[in-house]
Amino acid sequence: MTNHATPARSSAELIRVEEATLAHNYHPLPVVVARAEGAWVEDVEGRRYLDMLAGYSALNFGHRHPALVEAAHRQLDRLTLTSRAFHNDRLAGFAEGLAELTGLDMTLPMNTGAEAVESAIKVARRWAYRVRGVPEERATIVVAEGNFHGRTTTIVGFSDDPDARDGFGPFTPGFRTVPYNDLAALEAAVDHTTAAVLIEPIQGEAGVVIPDDGYLAGVRELTSRAGVLCIADEIQSGLGRTGTTLAVEHEGVLPDLLLLGKALGGGIVPVSAVVGRRDVLSVLTPGSHGSTFGGNPLAAAVGTAVLDLLRTGTYQRRATELGRVLDAGLASLVGAGVLAYRCRGLWAGVDIDPAIGTGRAIGERLLHDGVLVKDTHGSTIRLAPPLTITEDELTAAVESLAKALR
Incomplete structure (x- = not known):
């Protein structure tokens, strides 16, 4: 032959x-x-x-990693995708594990980090209109200079990196940019239209920029006092990288929405998540948001195995x-x-x-x-x-x- x-x-x-x-x-x-x-x-x-x-x-x-590869192999032999049109037997345990790990209530499963950020932006805006009482089409989100939250058109619109931004406009309005690590500037930018503050606890793409001690706690205090959401993008900084499960733990901060990705898929499948308070994520209703692959059983099985590794400390x-x-x-x-x-x-x-x-x-x-x-x-x-x-x-x-x- x-x-x-x-x-x-x-x-x-x-x-x-x-x-x-x-x-x-x-x-x-x-x-x-x-x-x-x-x-x-x-x-x-x-x-x-x-x-x-x-x-x-x-x-x-x-x-x-042997435990993650084994989890993927085991799931590949059973079920890989149903879409969210049906339930699957792996997603409940994954969401339950994320709630336990983070101290938050509910999970919106997605695939990529940028999808998690985009989803959080949608959730924050709907929450601002339906709960905070911001007039329709007026919601703003405060972000930081030097940020990197992904490469979709909405996200690069509030980036100040010319390589990511140039030639891709027009951009989505509704974002205010302030210097990173500057609480006074952040407070000045928050007003009656503000839905949320979106921040990286450590700015990775900018060169692993670490804010001053007290900055993250200050962001949490400010957002709580103003009645706006605190969104922590832990897609790079989270899941053990900085010595704690989440980087916000270095200052004892619990955000309203937490964005996870990258390591959540164990380097095997793309998995991301918006994890948050029940009263915030509950603004989503059937048909208002979705993802064909978000929460698929293969991703949930690998993600659950990742959570098992993190539980050991x-x-x-x-x-x-x-x-x-x-x-x-x-x-x-x-x-x-x-x-x-x-x-x-x-x-x-x-x-x-x-x-x-x-x-x-x-x-x-x-x-x-x-x-x-x-x-x-x-x-x-x-x-x-x-x-x-x-x-x-x-x-x-x-x-x-x-x-x-x-």
Whole structure:
């Protein structure tokens, strides 16, 4: 019998085909990943790399975590999709687990992070009209400079990143932008039309920008006093990344709406959620919002397995303990190619001296040394390894960074 198996293609050939056949909305590093496990990936030619990005925190539990892969396999053999036209036997447990984990009441399951943000915007506006008494079509939502909440047309309309925004207007009105980490400016922007304040507890895309102590608690106090919703976008910062289950826990804050995604799908399937107070999410009625794949049984099964991992507290503790190792390692590089850094748990933004190179250039040097990172905003790189990384692996990554800076 003739063997018609497709011959293996090289990394260079696969990159050439992608360049010719894919829209150029990304500029990936020249590595073609074919296999992965834990904190390591392997390219087509068999070269191994330490993954210090973890899918922008989608892979908090590493590549192919055995418990998550098992949950997916088990569900694949039973049921993958019903749509929400019918109930499925996995969704109730998933929603129940999210309520228990977050201390909130109800869940609106979606797929991508941007969908969760868009859904929260819709919920906040309807709540403003039906509960707060804001005149129809007048609701405003206050957001922060430097934000990143996704790439839909509504969301990029209140971004101040020209790469995300330019050429995509006209944009949806109804948003007010204030400086991040500035409570006085936030208070001045809230008025009788305000439905909500939408904030990232830590701004990831901006370079892991951590607000001053007391800022998040101040946002919560201000929104409570003004009678508007506090919406925390924890799509990148949540689910163990910063050393607590949620980043808002560092200041004891419970938002009215909590946005989750990325790690909620365990790096296996896209899963996102708006988790919130019952009286807020109850403004949605049948037909007013939906998603064919939102809450599908495969996603719910994997998401439930993720919640089981988080219940142990192991990953939160690892992020805290290894975060100290990462912080100390980066501190040693300040003045030796690093201008400044910000670190919370296993998440860091590192500002490279432009005289040494751009963030992209440093990423390419690290690639050649077997370490994967991602640049943002010129000379900043982000580090967000899987929470399963070992101390030796983390130390080796910091040593590779030191070498790249030399």
